Amino acid sequence: MNDDPVRSVLWMARGAWITMELRAACELGVFDALDDPLTVDALAEVTHSDPPTLARLVRSLVDLGLLTVGDHAAYELTVLGATLREDHPSRLRDLVLMQATLPNLAAWGALDAAVRTGSGVFEQVNGMPSWERLARDPEAQRRFNAAMARRAGAQVTAVLAATDLSDALTLLDVGGGRGAMLAGLLEALPSLKGVVADQPGVAAEAEAALAEAGLGDRASAVPCDFFTSVPEGGDVYTIANVLHDWDDAEAVAILRNVRAAMSHDARLLVVEHVLDAPGRSFEELRDIHLVDLHMLVLFGARERTQAEYDGLLTASGFTASRLADPVSEWNVLEARPVG
Ligand SMILES: C[S@@+](CC[C@H](N)C(=O)[O-])C[C@H]1O[C@@H](n2cnc3c(N)ncnc32)[C@H](O)[C@@H]1O
CATH class of the missing domain: 1.10.10.10 (Winged helix-like DNA-binding domain superfamily/Winged helix DNA-binding domain)
Incomplete structure (x- = not known):
């Protein structure tokens, strides 16, 4: 200053x-x-x-x-x-290029309108929802997927520290992008199998990426619209960096479909940046608060506290969550099906 x-x-x-x-x-x-x-x-x-x-x-x-x-x-x-640099392990370049796309910047140009109405502005400004724009533009989609995948290492660290997955058989990652988190978990847990469920174009990229990582025998990707249904068959379900893209009603709709796919003894791990998780640095919170505004302009969505996530979970047929002690910027909320 x-x-x-x-x-x-x-x-x-x-x-x-x-x-x-x-x-x-x-x-x-x-x-x-x-x-x-x-x-x-x-x-x-x-x-x-x-x-x-x-x-x-x-x-x-x-x-x-x-x-x-x-x-x-x-x-x-x-x-x-x-x-x-393109070869830097942080893959920060992917994030810079993804964030600096003109449709995203144009949506930020209407932040004041979003604050007045409490709604997202991306569709109004760009003529179509953000997910549709990505699906129509393979290069933008690839960049977006790469920008998301860059943080998989920290997600994997958080999940492995949060819960014991040594007995887990099949992990189903809902909205798992190009499968980077799943790949990291499979590398750490040699007996685990996994499935990424995501939109058709993204699932195709995940399938190829998992095969390229030599995990084709233990991992696959399936096309899914999580507003319609989520694949069955996992004993562990993960949903990482997804619920913050949606408003409360949409997030509950997704979680209800996840719940419907799960057996009674399966468990759900929600991986997000929980606003009131302990031990956050000022810099982390400052970043999360900016991402919260990004979620607002893009999707009319938000970052949430644990109580707010619990509100979504309990409205969707899950127990309130157990928040694992944070070991990275990512937080893991573990919940079980009720009934
Ligand atoms: C913010 S990204 C998170 C990706 C990944 N889980 C991660 O943490 O990097 C959200 C994901 O949700 C997926 N998604 C969006 N709408 C979807 C839908 N209707 N059905 C399934 N997946 C969807 C996107 O394609 C994207 O991969």
């Missing part, structure tokens, strides 16, 4: 520009080109850019702490800049 309040708030007001600057640098391949330090002219050649104009972008990336300039006017990646 700067001592001058106007300058501090001006910096916040520039946030959208910075998002787009990161997007441009990722799209140009600036971070990926810098295996070794390069002059602007050399970087311009690799990124097919106009050298004097690239120099202006690079100057600002230096100001942001993403690049640094060393000997002979050669630019180098900093630790921060390295996180935006």
Whole structure:
């Protein structure tokens, strides 16, 4: 924070520009080109850019702490800049490119309308719901799935710490995206089998990804509309990072279908960012509060407290949840069918 309040708030007001600057640098391949330090002219050649104009972008990336300039006017990646490389394990680049899509930004442009009405604005602004736009645009869908999958490692850590899955036979991951969390769980638990249930295009990507990970004999993906039905047959059901995409009525509709698919002795693990989970850092909460607004503009949805999740669960035929001690940014709520 700067001592001058106007300058501090001006910096916040520039946030959208910075998002787009990161997007441009990722799209140009600036971070990926810098295996070794390069002059602007050399970087311009690799990124097919106009050298004097690239120099202006690079100057600002230096100001942001993403690049640094060393000997002979050669630019180098900093630790921060390295996180935006295609090969960085955080896969942050996928998230930047997904978040910086124009339909998402246009929806944020109507945040004030969303706050007035309490409803999502994506469909009004872009002419179709967000899920439909993704289904119609394979590249956007692939990017979205990749951006989701980047956090699978932390989800796996949270699930394994939350509950003993050593006796589990078949885990069914509802809305499991391209199967990254399932793959991580199967790698940790060699006797477990698993199924991803997701929309048809996503399930196809999951099937291919699971086969490519060498898990084709223990894992599969099935097309599903969780508002119609959810596949039976799991003794453990997971639903990760899904309920926050939906308003309460929709979330209850999904959970009722999950409940209908489950036997009495199966268990449900809800993996989400629970707002009032203990031990959250200021930075984590700040991020969750922003994602909450993202859920509002995209879907009219929200992040929730444990009590709010319990309201959904108990309205859908489940017990109230047991919240596992947090070990990562992800929280796991375990619930059992009632009756
Ligand atoms: C936010 S993503 C979470 C993906 C994954 N579970 C994760 O944690 O990375 C929500 C998932 O719900 C899926 N989904 C949305 N609508 C669906 C529907 N009607 N039926 C089944 N899956 C749906 C999406 O395709 C997407 O994979």
